Amino acid sequence: MATVPETSTPRKPKAFYATLHGLSGVITRPAAAVLFLEPESGAVVTLTVADAPHLVVLGEVASSTAQLVQDMAVGRAQVVCGREQEVR
Numbered sequence: 543m544a545t546v547p548e549t550s551t552p553r554k555p556k557a558f559y560a561t562l563h564g565l566s567g568v569i570t571r572p573a574a575a576v577l578f579l580e581p582e583s584g585a586v587v588t589l590t591v592a593d594a595p596h597l598v599v600l601g602e603v604a605s606s607t608a609q610l611v612q613d614m615a616v617g618r619a620q621v622v623c624g625r626e627q628e629v630r
Contacts (some may be wrong), residue, residue, distance in 0.1 A: 557603040562587065563596050568603060 544619065557570040567580040569589065578587040578597075589597065 559600040559603060559606065561598045561600070562589075562593065569597070569599065 557568050560567060562578050562580075563570075565580050565582075567578055569576060569578050571577070575585070576589040578589055578593075580587070587593075592598045
C-alpha cells in the first residue's frame, strides 16, 4: 500500500464589508495581518486588538455581490420585496 503525502489546499481570503471609526470599507486577511481598506481615500490600515471595539463587521462581500447580481438580473424591487427576511 502506498502512502500519499498530505497536501493542504490554499484558502481563498474572504472579504467582509465593515465600518471602522465611522468609515465604510472592507476587511480582509490576505496574510498574517487583518487589513481594513477604505476605498474613498485608498487608505489601508492594519488592524490591531485596540481597533476591535471600533470595528463593525457587516457581511461577506461575495454573498452580497451575488445577491446584487441576482437582483439586477430579475428586477431589483421584485426580488428584494419577495426575499425572506431571516437572521442566520
